[in-house]
Amino acid sequence: xxxxxxxxxxxxxxxxxxxxxxxxxxxxxxxxxxxxxxxxxxxxxxxxxxxxxxxxxxxxxxxxxxxxxxxxxxxx
Amino acid sequence: xxxxxxxxxxxxxxxxxxxxxxxxxxxxxxxxxxxxxxxxxxxxxxxxxxxxxxxxxxxxxxxxxxxxxxxxxxxxxxxxxxxxxxxxxxxxxxxxxxxxxxxxxxxxxxxxxxxxxxxxxxxxxxxxxxxxxxxxxxxxxxxxxxxxxxxxxxxxxxxxxxxxxxxxxxxxxxxxxxxxxxxxxxxxxxxxxxxxxxxxxxxxxxxxxxxxxxxxxxxxxx
Numbered sequence: 361x362x363x364x365x366x367x368x369x370x371x372x373x374x375x376x377x378x379x380x381x382x383x384x385x386x387x388x389x390x391x392x393x394x395x396x397x398x399x400x401x402x403x404x405x406x407x408x409x410x411x412x413x414x415x416x417x418x419x420x421x422x423x424x425x426x427x428x429x430x431x432x433x434x435x436x
Numbered sequence: 437x438x439x440x441x442x443x444x445x446x447x448x449x450x451x452x453x454x455x456x457x458x459x460x461x462x463x464x465x466x467x468x469x470x471x472x473x474x475x476x477x478x479x480x481x482x483x484x485x486x487x488x489x490x491x492x493x494x495x496x497x498x499x500x501x502x503x504x505x506x507x508x509x510x511x512x513x514x515x516x517x518x519x520x521x522x523x524x525x526x527x528x529x530x531x532x533x534x535x536x537x538x539x540x541x542x543x544x545x546x547x548x549x550x551x552x553x554x555x556x557x558x559x560x561x562x563x564x565x566x567x568x569x570x571x572x573x574x575x576x577x578x579x580x581x582x583x584x585x586x587x588x589x590x591x592x593x594x595x596x597x598x599x600x601x602x603x604x605x606x607x608x609x610x611x612x613x614x615x616x617x618x619x620x621x622x623x624x625x626x627x628x629x630x631x632x633x634x635x636x637x638x639x640x641x642x643x644x645x646x647x648x649x650x651x652x653x654x655x656x657x658x
Contacts, residue, residue, distance in 0.1 A: 369539075373584060374609070376542050422501055425494055425530065427537040428584055 361406050363415045364434040367424045368399035399429075437462040437655035441482040442508070444469045444499045449485035449521065449632060456632035457482065460648035469502040479655050480517040481508055483524030485577070485630060495538060495580045496526030505531055517561065517651070518624045522578055525616070525626035534617055534626045535593065536585035542609025546579040550641065552604035553615050553629055557597045560618050561654040562625045565646035571604060572643035574629040576615075581628040583610035583617075593617060600625055 369375045375397050382396040402423055404415065415433045424431040439457040443450045443466055454464045457480075465475050469488075474481065488499035499505065505527070512518055512533050520528035528534045541547060550573050555566040566572065585593065590612055593599050601615040608628075616627025631644030 373539070374542070376540050376544050376582075376609070380544055422493070422497060425497065425537050427529070427535075428539060 361408055361410060361436060363404045363406055363410070363412075363436075365402040365404065365415065365419060365423055366399060366432045366434070367402065367419075367429050368397060368431075369428055370430050373428045437479050437652050438475075438477050439464045439480050439482055440467045440474050440478045441465075441484060442467050442469060442504055443484070444486070444488035444502065446488045446490055447484045447486035447523070449523075449630065450482075452630075452632045452635075453482045453484045453519075453521065456635040456644065456648050459635060460645070460652040462648075462652060467504055469499065469504050472503045472507060474504070474507050474511055478511065478516065480519060480651060481511055483508070483518060483520035483527050485522030485524055488523055488527065491580075494526075494530070496523060496528075496530040499523075499527045500530035509533060512619070512624050515621060515623060519562065519651075520624075520626040521630055521632065522576075522581075522628055525628055526580065528624060528626040533624050534619055535589050536583055536614075536617065538580050538628070539582040539584050539609075540580050541578070541582050541607070546577075547581075547607050548575070548577040549607075550575045550634075551607055551615075551629060553601040554604055556599045556602050557618075559597060560600060560622045560625065561651055562618070562647050563600055563650070564654070565650035572646075573634065573641050574631055574644055575633045575639075575641075576607060576629045577633075578608070578628055581608045581610065583608075583614045583628070585611060585614075596620065598622070601627055601629070 378396040602613040634644035
């Protein structure tokens, strides 16, 4: 089974990479891009029967730094 | 003073840090990241700069979960001293021994140059050789040195006089110009600038020497 973890900087934490992407889109002529936030997606191949609680624990311990990042887990 | 310097795959300031400790008179042991215990009788653990584990996932995140870091956390919880420089600072925040986190530099560029640092507290074993308000010149070399702490944490750091150094001219977007902070018991210091790279005339500056000497004095009189 698979799990997918989305890690994003928390709202309110400046994302300089997202800002750079926003400026680049503007200079390509894409008007109206009011904000860009860049995060990461981590895909996990897990043994059958693994639980979302375990993946949540992985996020808390390693996959996200909860001081500045939030995460979301999708199972299956 | 007995110092241990941890070596991770990708550390590149480990030997510089060891030399800075040695030149102050310390007895230094290098410790591999897979070791599960620090040598007996260690006074201070140096967590060096570099790119541990290639900065994969997040700077310092994988190193912070390595076997030796469990021992480092135990050492700090027993009241032991630790100095984390650059990637070492990132690792100490990832272990939770120091508050906050280091983000990508606001200008997105890797910055390598000497900067002016203002000493904001002399009430630590690391900074007692300086005066509050002194400006020291120390090199920085980082891509992810943009310090972040919540407003609440920042207020706590100020109230407890735990901001060790601030940048004279903020190079990376750090909140409140913060370049280094200490733990609540004042025995763990993390800083992005490299005092071990300002520790010999050949470096072009020696403003970092006072930190290693002050640590030596601390353990000589203890």
